[in-house]
Amino acid sequence: xxxxxxxKMRRRLPEPPRIPDWITFITDKSSVVTSVDAQVDAVLxxxxxxxxxxxxxxxxxxxxxxxxxxxxxxxxYRLVLQQGEDRLPDEVLLxxxxxxxxxxxxxxxxxxxxxxxxxxxxxxxxxxxDDGGRGLIGLDFARALSRGRRDVRVAVLDTGINLDxxxxxxxxxxxADFVDLQGLDTSSFVGDFxxxxxxxxxxxxxxxxxxxxxxxxxxxxxxxxxxGCSLMAVRVLATLRSGGRDQGAGVVDNINPGIKFAAxxxxxxxxxxxxxxxxxxxxxxxxxxxxxxARGVTVVAASGNDGTDTKYYPGALPGVVAVGAVDGExxxxxxxxxxxxxxxxxxxxxxxxxxAHGRYxxxxxxxxxxxxxxxxxxxxxxxxxxxxxxxGPDDVLRILRETSDRPDRRLRSTHAGYGVLNMTDAFKxxxxxxx
Numbered sequence: 001x002x003x004x005x006x007x008k009m010r011r012r013l014p015e016p017p018r019i020p021d022w023i024t025f026i027t028d029k030s031s032v033v034t035s036v037d038a039q040v041d042a043v044l045x046x047x048x049x050x051x052x053x054x055x056x057x058x059x060x061x062x063x064x065x066x067x068x069x070x071x072x073x074x075x076x077y078r079l080v081l082q083q084g085e086d087r088l089p090d091e092v093l094l095x096x097x098x099x100x101x102x103x104x105x106x107x108x109x110x111x112x113x114x115x116x117x118x119x120x121x122x123x124x125x126x127x128x129x130d131d132g133g134r135g136l137i138g139l140d141f142a143r144a145l146s147r148g149r150r151d152v153r154v155a156v157l158d159t160g161i162n163l164d165x166x167x168x169x170x171x172x173x174x175x176a177d178f179v180d181l182q183g184l185d186t187s188s189f190v191g192d193f194x195x196x197x198x199x200x201x202x203x204x205x206x207x208x209x210x211x212x213x214x215x216x217x218x219x220x221x222x223x224x225x226x227x228g229c230s231l232m233a234v235r236v237l238a239t240l241r242s243g244g245r246d247q248g249a250g251v252v253d254n255i256n257p258g259i260k261f262a263a264x265x266x267x268x269x270x271x272x273x274x275x276x277x278x279x280x281x282x283x284x285x286x287x288x289x290x291x292x293x294a295r296g297v298t299v300v301a302a303s304g305n306d307g308t309d310t311k312y313y314p315g316a317l318p319g320v321v322a323v324g325a326v327d328g329e330x331x332x333x334x335x336x337x338x339x340x341x342x343x344x345x346x347x348x349x350x351x352x353x354x355x356a357h358g359r360y361x362x363x364x365x366x367x368x369x370x371x372x373x374x375x376x377x378x379x380x381x382x383x384x385x386x387x388x389x390x391x392g393p394d395d396v397l398r399i400l401r402e403t404s405d406r407p408d409r410r411l412r413s414t415h416a417g418y419g420v421l422n423m424t425d426a427f428k429x430x431x432x433x434x435x
Contacts, residue, residue: 003087005079006056006253007040007096008103008282012064012075013053021058022078023196023257026180036077039099047092050082057257057288060264071291072103073260078253104282108251110181110240133347133372136330138424139225142379145427148228149382154214154269154374155262157255158207159248160200160235165208167216167224167354168231174265175200177235178258179250196254200235205356206248207235209363210273212354213371214378221352221360225375229382232267234258237274252276256288259299263292268381271374272301273367275312275337284313293319298381298396300374302366304337311339319393321377321400324416325349325369330405332415336366342417343397344404346372373400376423380430387434403429 004022013019019033033053035041044051056076059065064074087107088096097105134140153173160177161168177200202208215231216224236258237248255274262270270292276284292299300321304312315322316339324336325348333349336342348369355361377396384391391399403426404419412418 022054051079142423146383148226155232155267159204160202161233162208166219173230175233200233209353210371214375226378229378302370309339316340323370346421
């Protein structure tokens with residue numbers, strides 16, 4: 001298997017020949033580029049490494065748009081080493097990153113969905129087990145005004161979605177699988193972890209659970225927050241087996257094209273119930289999250305599940321709606337990480353939803369709180385669109401800031417952000433602003 005490096009240059013490389021994106025290059029090597037510039041070429045060849053040059057991202061259209069160029073996506077490259085599985089020695093990578101023509105350089109790293117210990121437990125009869133905190137967040141008032149619009153899309157970047165689940169059948173309007181662990185140690189992974197494609201079937205259940213919270217039809221459980229909205233299934237995490245348990249894990253840089261895919265395919269909301277620690281170099285997902293926000297996409301992310309002040313990304317990035325979890329009484333869950341600037345908290349304890357292989361499950365985590373907020377944002381965007389208005393990311397943040405239920409007199413608290421999501425007040429605020 002080939003090892004990959006991600007290099008962001010200070011200038012885009014001259015083309016032609018046209019440089020393919022790395023996913024296209026995996027199956028089509030008709031266009032081959034083997035040189036970056038004299039500086040980069042010299043460092044890698046001195047280390048005995050030959051490579052192919054690919055783009056980290058695919059342009060949305062035939063050429064790079066101004067917004068893509070503005071955020072540096074056109075000059076971010078993935079170098080696919082032609083031989084050997086070994087990672088570059090640190091001194092070679094440091095020398096590469098120090099070249100005047102290079103803005104940043106790093107090797108692929110594995111990250112994933114940081115799950116609490118109480119993993120999903122399949123249940124035989126789902127309906128009536130739990131209301132998912134609907135009373136706590138005032139969902140009934142909001143749903144009297146909107147169940148969501150089909151042209152409002154929520155992208156679920158996760159372990160995939162069970163495409164034929166009765167709760168989700170017919171709701172998925174776009175799908176892609178960006179999981180490809182070539183060049184990494186895959187001895188602890190099971191199932192599908194090689195070859196990015198268009199089949200995002202969920203093997204773990206995490207993504208299906210998230211998707212059900214957002215948009216379940218209500219066949220064997222209470223309907224999701226926004227059952228009338230559409231879903232985009234974007235698989236970015238595979239199944240890692242460690243210590244007798246399975247969890248979602250994948251290459252951090254493979255998540256980035258998934259974010260761009262969602263933004264380029266008309267996502268209105270992106271939900272990311274996953275978190276990556278910052279281990280060096282640039283902040284994870286920073287460029288492409290800025291790009292998505294600039295396209296008007298609201299990005300909602302879990303704050304993390306270790307109960308500490310650790311920052312997890314993308315939740316800790318500016319402009320992202322970072323979500324913590326509360327129990328059925330509105331108390332912040334002990335596992336909620338608070339390193340990110342939490343925006344709001346939402347129900348995330350003992351939440352019933354759809355699961356892999358047509359089943360249902362109960363699970364807890366900020367992974368469950370995040371899609372609750374993503375669904376609420378989708379409903380707000382649907383109602384606004386019904387009234388001829390499109391809500392942007394800043395609009396959404398303002399609504400959440402102004403209408404959430406604060407735990408005390410402070411405008412914002414470290415553990416609860418602006419407070420518990422309140423959909424009744426959010427819709428009242430939106431209706432007043434539309435008049």
